[in-house]
Amino acid sequence: MSEQDVIATLKHFAGRKPVFRLSEVKQSLADERPIPELAAAIEPLLPDLDLTLHARDGDYDLVRLPAPQPLRPVDDARQRQEVFLRSPAVPDTMQRLLEAYIEKKTGKPWDDPVVLDRLRNAIVAQKSRYWKEKSVSYKKGYHVLGYLAYHAPVYLVQFEHILWQLMEDGLLKDRMRVLDVGSGPGMVPLALIDLLGRIGGGEAHLFAVERSEENIEAYSALVPPAAEAAGVRVTVEQPIGADLRSLSMDEIPDRIDLMVFSNVLSELRQMTVDERADLLARLAGRLADDGTIVVIEPADLANSTMLRRTVRAALDRGLTVYRPCSFIWGTPCSPARCWTFEQKGDIRPPRLMRRLAEGPEAYRFKNTDIKYSSAVLRKDQRTHCDYRVPPQAKFARLSQLRRHRNRRINVVAAVMSGNLGGAGSEVYKICDGTAASPAYAVVPGYLKGESREVLQQTPYGGIVQFYGVTVRYNKEHDAYNLVVQPETRIERVSADSGADSC
Structure with a gap:
């Protein structure tokens, strides 16, 4: 049979x-x-x-089984998760698993001076290669251990922030199939396991694709034991050992509810933007009809702009951007200079990181800040923000700013960064999907009150309306500053503005 x-x-x-x-x-x-x-x-x-x-x-x-429902926290789980995200740290159970894995691989205690020195050397080598080539290799044993010691804690917490936003948006299901594409040693599934354990509900079937045998070994040593220790209803499959460039779609399970590319597309340096978009589109064929793709890349200029260009190309292949872009003028953007990213609060360094940072040049081995570029894609046309600028609205497009230099105008745009300013002034990247040159909202340091607070409280991707901002051209950077004046009015777009959500 x-x-x-x-x-x-x-x-x-x-x-x-x-x-x-x-x-x-x-x-x-x-x-x-x-x-x-x-x-x-x-x-x-x-x-x-x-x-x-x-x-x-x-x-x-x-x-x-009944149809899956949106995942929701039970009892006081929301408060627990919010407390965690305000001062996040790698859970102690996962720290112990990592330390045990280091001891298994090296045959020495995880904090043995020889082990720590070798980890420091691996971290320095990885960072040097990254800044030269904007890519990192994790094929050798100590390279993977160095990644786990330096990069992994931030990536784990970073993805918990993303998962929490997905849950708040109703995009996570209480029973879901998750595919981590280019999984490395498993930070995405570990983040999901930690979240499910903290909110006290939901179940997941975890799949992964990874080409490195060292990473697959680490994944197998960390992810299944973490699921067991957390007591969550998670089934962990052995990662599919394959190179994304030659991956057969027949190897990938179907009806995937959440598909994640975390720091993966930037590693495919030999592929063009169109080839990366083709890969996204092919793998989207394995999504459930209401499934979600999350793409995450480092926040540096090269990788961030590459992500936006790839996402723009994916739109031509039938995918939809759920977040952060909203295309409020109903036209696609030209993202060649779109450098935008999110920033979250620092993590508390785990034990291993603290030991590595002892001694001279401690800063080289402490990695606690969370900055990333991301995009959430769908194939069912669903978007987070459905606002479109009304036909008769008196707003200037950002593509027309050259006509309005040194004038006061009205603008509607998404806030696409946290505060980038200094010395008292606040600066926010803004976008309406039309601009070829970058545009920024600038709040001078002397200006206090509601306008400053509105921008401070607007979430990443949130839409705001500016009434009476002054246009200044920055010739050095070929960019435009929209300077907020005392008489400027700034309002968040809401249902009253014709949007169901934003």
Whole structure:
């Protein structure tokens, strides 16, 4: 009896009724195996069929699971997660798993001076290569350990911020299939495991693609034990060992609810923007109809602008940007100079990082700040913000700023950065999807009150309306500053402005 025959039979029964008996399946298949043996054989197939198995009266009930619902925190879990994100740190359980893995790989205590020196050397080498080539290799053992010691803590917490935003937007399900593309040693699944453990609900089936054997080894040593220790309902599959450039779509599970590319596309240096967009589009074919793709890249100029160009090319292949871009004039953007990123509060350094930072040049080994560029993509046309500038509204497009130099105008745009200013002034990157030259909202240091507070409180990607800002041209950077004056009025776009959400 082939597996495909079994799957087809289970689908047939599940399509007819919500609960059926395993003995019925056995009879239909003419399978001679005892009921318990047949149950053990089909159990691994059930998550993909949205079925569950329950023993009853010497037989088993096969129960069709209800449709997944948006994931929501239970009881006081929201407060717990918000407290965590205000002062985040790698959970102690995960720190111990990492330390144990280092000891297994090196045969020495994790804080042995020789081990620490070798980790420092690996970190310095990685950072040097990154700034020269904007890419890092994690093929050798100490390179992976160096990554786990220096980069991984920030990436884990960074993705928890992203997961929390996805949950707040209703994009996470209480039962979901997750694919981490180019998973490395598993920071994305570890972040999800930590979140599910803290909010006290939800279940996930985790898949991964990774080409490095060293990373796969680390993934296997960290992710399944973390899921077990957290007591969450998470099934962890062995990563698919494959290179993304030659990956067959047949190797990828379908009906994926959340697909993640974390610091992956920037590593495909030999691929053009169009080829990266093609890869996104191909893998989107494995998404559930209401599935989500998250792409994350470092916040530096080269990688951030590459991400925006790739996302723009993905729009031509049928995908939709859910966040952060909103295209409020109804036209696609030209992102050649779109350098924009998010910044979150620093993490508390874990034990290993603190030990590495002891001694001279401690700054080289302490990595606690969270800055990243990201995009959330969908294939069902759903967007976070559906606001469009009304036809008769008296707002200037950012593409027309050259006509309004030194004049006061009205503008509507998304706030695409935190405060980039200094010496008292506040500066925010803004975008309306039309500008070829970068534009910034500038709040002078002497200006106090509501205008400053509105921009401070506007979340990344939030839409604001500026009434009476002065246009100044910055010739050195070929950019425009929209200077907020005492008489300037700034308002957040809301449902009153014709948007269901923003």
